[in-house]
Amino acid sequence: MSTDAADLARLASLLADETRAAMCLALLDGRAWTAGELAAHAGVARSTATEHLHRLIGGGLLAEERQGRHRYVRLADPAAAQLIEDLSAHLTPAVAPARGLRQAASSAAMKRARTCYDHLAGELGVAVADAMTAKGLLDQRAGFALTDDGLAWLTTDAGLDPADLRRSRRPLARGCLDWTERRPHLAGVAGARLCERFMAQRWVVRIGTGRAVKVTPAGREGLRALLGID
Amino acid sequence: MSTDAADLARLASLLADETRAAMCLALLDGRAWTAGELAAHAGVARSTATEHLHRLIGGGLLAEERQGRHRYVRLADPAAAQLIEDLSAHLTPAVAPARGLRQAASSAAMKRARTCYDHLAGELGVAVADAMTAKGLLDQRAGFALTDDGLAWLTTDAGLDPADLRRSRRPLARGCLDWTERRPHLAGVAGARLCERFMAQRWVVRIGTGRAVKVTPAGREGLRALLGID
């Protein structure tokens, strides 16, 4: 009873601090950051960052990997990423208004295409989900699930490994609310593997060091052939 | 950028206090509580409860209705309920161990059948979802969505109003992780309307004042005919 509430409060308190929230949002790019990078990103002293990282790791949200004098830290698992996504999804309604001018350039690229932890997001991510829906691979009318055709398509046309898809205990497909498009894109194992494959084929490549990505000419070609996009 | 983190932190901080968390969990029963009831439930002075309610209402999580000298408070909307469910879902893995003896009786009833905000949960809730899946009305293999047959079934066999189902901007169907069964049951508009209808037909009735419910003899009959349950 009350211990349940205590657990919930403990979990929520991990994200209830602006500095920790900024760190977690940064880590949503799915990559490992060093403690110093996160400190700089969040605008606090390194000593302060250390304490926050302790709490986040102790709470199970983050995992660390020590390499030499660096301490790399990343989201502990897809469930942790989903937790942060879930919370973020609940505050978009209020955040609507426009951004500053300087952020316009980078946010335009972000809006176009980016990663969301381990899958694609932005206009690109939503376009993929929409194209799959149009082809009857995805059913978004009443929930969010791959159809029979969609399951088959993943392992034939998209070239994913069926054994690998079955292995994971994560949901195969789920909707993840896109915070720029305000509509769901494809997440879950299927979303992750698809993103991975697009990257491996260099259909999609990262722009710089952030979360933003772009579609290459080969990707433009491939996505048209595979899904009829653009 | 940083304002995003601030918003996330602000949202999380609403649930980052044990007292507020206890209140929100209590309100997950979908009903309106008075401020005094919540104070007693959480074990704090009424003045303290008042302050917490201010924060929760100001944060958009709760809504109030004043009636005479009473102040009734409930979850603001289904999105608020989902937020709390989402967070709760992320802490169940850790909470596994058994409960005390005194709670055994009430928790047995809770485990069997209860409401989760506005839909059915517990063994009953999962059984409904499973039966629907077995009949091809629900697809849980790769996501969570009603099938074509499921959509038709809702308005014919289950007797729901098609216009009403279309009206809402909430998702029609979504999975909600059942924290006793550790598997998803049916939430979203479909789940809510189905629960409503079962209650109206007195197939399912509340036990006392809590969240626990039970299946009546008529319900046993009806559920067998409708879904082949039990």
Next chain:
DNA sequence: GCAACCGTTCGGCGCCGGCCGAAGCGTGCA
């Protein structure tokens, strides 16, 4: 070996937030 660098620990500071009890306000009932 020394220097540069990353991360951690520690002490100390200041503030915010949760809690209570007493007093006050409004509603409803007798």
Next chain:
DNA sequence: TGCACGCTTCGGCCGGCGCCGAACGGTTGC
């Protein structure tokens, strides 16, 4: 009209938490 009751406001107390800078240890590279 009065009293009981539910809720709120206010002042004050306390603890915890976030922050920093200084000192320290471990790793890398010169």
